[in-house]
Amino acid sequence: xTTPRGAEPTNAWAVSLLFRVWSRVYDHPLPQRLYxxxxxxxxxxxxxxxxxxxxxxxxxxxxxxxxSLAADHGALPGLALTGLDLSEHMLEQARxxxxxxxxxxxxxxxxxxSVYAMPFADGAFDVIVNTISCHFYxxxxxxxxxxxxxxxxxxRFFCAAITFGPVGASVAGVAVYHPPRVLAAxxxxxxxxxxxxxxxxxxSVLFEARRPLG
Ligand SMILES: C[S@@+](CC[C@H](N)C(=O)[O-])C[C@H]1O[C@@H](n2cnc3c(N)ncnc32)[C@H](O)[C@@H]1O
Numbered sequence: 001x002t003t004p005r006g007a008e009p010t011n012a013w014a015v016s017l018l019f020r021v022w023s024r025v026y027d028h029p030l031p032q033r034l035y036x037x038x039x040x041x042x043x044x045x046x047x048x049x050x051x052x053x054x055x056x057x058x059x060x061x062x063x064x065x066x067x068s069l070a071a072d073h074g075a076l077p078g079l080a081l082t083g084l085d086l087s088e089h090m091l092e093q094a095r096x097x098x099x100x101x102x103x104x105x106x107x108x109x110x111x112x113x114s115v116y117a118m119p120f121a122d123g124a125f126d127v128i129v130n131t132i133s134c135h136f137y138x139x140x141x142x143x144x145x146x147x148x149x150x151x152x153x154x155x156r157f158f159c160a161a162i163t164f165g166p167v168g169a170s171v172a173g174v175a176v177y178h179p180p181r182v183l184a185a186x187x188x189x190x191x192x193x194x195x196x197x198x199x200x201x202x203x204s205v206l207f208e209a210r211r212p213l214g
Contacts, residue, residue, distance in 0.1 A: 008114060009138040012086065014174045019061075019087035026062050027093060035201060039131055040065040042200045043158045044072065046208060047127060049079055056125040057083045057108075058115050058147060059133025063094030066108040081108035082125070088112050115143040123152040131160040132204070134183075135175040144190030148211055157192060157209040159183075160200055180205050 019026075049055070049069065057066050060083030070081060085091050094110045113119050115137060128151050137143035151157055162177050169177045178186070184194055184207065192209035200206045 008116065011136065011138055011174045012114070014172075015136050016087055018174070020089045023062065023087065023089040023093050026090065027064065032064065036064065036132065037068070039160045039200050039204065039206070040068055042198075042206060043129055043131070043160065044069065046196070046198075046206070047129075047156065047158060049127075052078045052080075053126045054080045054124065054152075055082065056120070056128045056150065057081075058118070058128060058130045059136070060085050060094065060110065061087075061090045061133070063091075063108060063110060065129060065131060066094075070108060080106070082120075083108055083110045084113050084115070084118060085110070086112070086114050116146055118146055118150055120150045122149055123155075124150050126152055126155050127158070128155065129158045131158075132162060134159060134161050135177050138173075138176060140176075140178070140183075140186045141189050144186055144192065148191045151211045153211055154213045155211050156195075157187075157211070158206065159187070159209065160204060160206045162203055163205050164203060183207065 060066060063083050066081045066083050069079065083094060091110045091112055111119065116139070128147055130147065134140060134143065147157060161183055163180050163183070164177050166179050168179050168182060180197065183205070184197065187194060187207060187209050191211065193212050194207060195210050196208040198206050
């Protein structure tokens with residue numbers, strides 16, 4: 001069953017509570033170095049950012065991916081970086097400290113909101129990334145459709161997800177870990193064309209998808 005447009009699935013309060021607590025320790029260097037940063041680097045390597053691209057990180061958390069892009073690709077003029085997250089507590093951390101900004105390299109903008117109803121115009125972004133967040137999207141096709149809406153025709157979508165082999169897993173109605181073939185089917189159902197799929201860490205897969213031009 002799908003909830004009406006704009007309405008949140010039942011896990012929203014639990015996700016907000018989880019990240020209210022987790023935000024206090026989320027940036028701890030050990031998990032970041034061993035897991036998250038490696039995934040962020042794999043995406044940046046696959047994508048190869050170009051000057052002027054409009055970039056959205058959906059479920060950006062504490063904004064570490066966007067900040068690393070701002071730092072690593074600081075020489076690129078005009079990468080416009082936006083992060084969106086459900087959790088105001090994660091965003092507080094994101095806004096707290098960032099790469100030094102300048103007129104040519106503005107700091108990322110962080111916006112509170114949900115993947116199901118994003119406050120952006122149709123086709124507003126050239127590249128969208130989504131790392132280790134989509135297991136919280138109980139209505140995953142609906143979430144991917146909204147991502148498809150705000151991506152420009154021909155735009156690229158990088159989605160890194162946790163998987164548990166060929167069988168999915170559900171945790172207390174808060175998170176659902178789909179197997180890769182189901183994730184791929186959800187992306188296609190939302191209108192994406194699949195360009196690539198790779199294992200990025202044990203139990204984690206990265207999809208590269210594209211919004212078709214037509
Ligand atoms: C494990 S964190 C990953 C954060 C970041 N992408 C990273 O790589 O470090 C998952 C994030 O997804 C966010 N999230 C979960 N459900 C969401 C939703 N419906 N809309 C937007 N963000 C959501 C959470 O608030 C949390 O910050």
